[in-house]
Amino acid sequence: MEGDIVQMGAYIGAGLACTGMGGAAVGVGHVVGNFLSGALRNPSAAGGQTATMFIGIAFAEALGIFSFLVALLLMFAV
Amino acid sequence: MKEGKTLADTKDAAETGLVFHPMDQFQVKPLFGDGPIGVFTVTNVTLWMALTVLVIVLLMVVGARGRNIVPTRMQSIAELAYGFVYKMVEDVTGKDGLVYFPYIMTLFMFIVVANFLGLLPMAFTTTSHIAVTAVMAMAVFLAVTILGFVKNGLGFLSVFWISSAPLVLRPILALIEVISYFVRPVSHSIRLAGNMMAGHAVIKVFAAFAAVTLIAPASILAITAMYALETLVSFIQAYVFAILTCVYLRDALHPHH
Numbered sequence: 001m002e003g004d005i006v007q008m009g010a011y012i013g014a015g016l017a018c019t020g021m022g023g024a025a026v027g028v029g030h031v032v033g034n035f036l037s038g039a040l041r042n043p044s045a046a047g048g049q050t051a052t053m054f055i056g057i058a059f060a061e062a063l064g065i066f067s068f069l070v071a072l073l074l075m076f077a078v
Numbered sequence: 079m080k081e082g083k084t085l086a087d088t089k090d091a092a093e094t095g096l097v098f099h100p101m102d103q104f105q106v107k108p109l110f111g112d113g114p115i116g117v118f119t120v121t122n123v124t125l126w127m128a129l130t131v132l133v134i135v136l137l138m139v140v141g142a143r144g145r146n147i148v149p150t151r152m153q154s155i156a157e158l159a160y161g162f163v164y165k166m167v168e169d170v171t172g173k174d175g176l177v178y179f180p181y182i183m184t185l186f187m188f189i190v191v192a193n194f195l196g197l198l199p200m201a202f203t204t205t206s207h208i209a210v211t212a213v214m215a216m217a218v219f220l221a222v223t224i225l226g227f228v229k230n231g232l233g234f235l236s237v238f239w240i241s242s243a244p245l246v247l248r249p250i251l252a253l254i255e256v257i258s259y260f261v262r263p264v265s266h267s268i269r270l271a272g273n274m275m276a277g278h279a280v281i282k283v284f285a286a287f288a289a290v291t292l293i294a295p296a297s298i299l300a301i302t303a304m305y306a307l308e309t310l311v312s313f314i315q316a317y318v319f320a321i322l323t324c325v326y327l328r329d330a331l332h333p334h335h
Contacts, residue, residue, distance in 0.1 A: 051169060051321060058318040061088040065272040 010074045019072040024064020031056040104206055104275060122202045123210075125134035130192045132209060139188065141327065159187065163320065170324035171331065173333060178327055181221075186320040191276060193312035196306070206274035215267035218323050226330035237333040266322060272313050277308045 035053045039046035109120045123146040138159075141152030147156060163186050167179045189205055196203025204210050226234035238255040239248060281304050 048169075051166065052316055054314070054321060055325060058269065058322060062269050065265070065269050068272050068276060069268055 004012070014071040017067045017074065020067025020070075021064055024061050024067070027060030028057050031060055065069040091240075098282070098286065100279040100286065101280060103202070103278060106207075123204055126192070126195060126202045126204050128225060130188060130195055133191050133195065134187050134247065137191075138305055165216070166317075166321060167324055171328045172318060174331060175327055182320050182323055182327075185218075186316055187216075189270065190313060190316035193316055196274065196278065197308060198311060203274050203278055205270055206278060210273045211267035211271045212263070214319075215263040218266065218326060219263040222323075222326045222330045225327075229331060230333055234330070234333050237329050241334070242260060262326065266319070269317055270315050273311055276302070277311055280304055281308065 015030060035046075035049070035056075039049075104116060106121050108115055109125055110115070110124060113119070114122060122314070133315065137152065138156050142156040144150060144153055146153060160183070163183045164176075164179060167175055167182055169188055192201070192205045209277075210219055226237070230236075238252045240251050240255070241248075243317055245252050284297050284300045284304060286293050287299070290297075
């Protein structure tokens, strides 16, 4: 095994950045779950709100993607 | 990285246990020869972007040429795509946003076709590169910002001043809004590129496990499932990119909350 402490730190950091995925998962699940519970109460109004749901998913997901970006930067750019 | 070397070579395939590196598929290589990549070098990105444009032209121009009352299969796909994007722009942006429908249609068709072509085995996913998506996102950002100032003058700045919030909170909210406004092109581009890159890398990781006899059946099942998911994600990401463009456009046309 070769390598130095900086590389070790980068790899550990990249692994730790993956915990951000959990946050994105909670966020997206929350958005869709609440949409579904509302849609089942009033199915006639649900169709018009799917676009809003996707916008919400996109915003929740963006922050999870940022953690992926941090992992990539640590792996390939540092 | 050195020219002509893949990641699998540099990382020592025997040590990592992978025959190929999952990120190898994203390498930009010249199509002819092994020379350095300049501005005008024809690379695999060029090839797959050209194929994307070709498929769109075949679908939307040649496929819809007949204008039959009872549409053929190609024509009904083209009509479905057109109607889908048209309704989305109308719903999100309003009637006055329909002037910008051709731009959003172009973005949507390019992204969705590039994503689907990238799912073909041995294909190159052009949208998995931040360089490609960043150009599209910056174009949207600049266009929307300029449009906002042209349409509303300095009144466009009221997009940062949320008049429905309590007066004490407004300066803090304005700061947050300014930050989130300038993060838009970053999140807009990284979302598409990150989703595409991550999905394709996952497929390749499972493909590497298929070489181990013991877990090969499970791995092949996982690849099939990931492919189904990726097909869905390809479409949803194109949809999300287009709908966020519509949302930004709505902010530029009607900045008052």
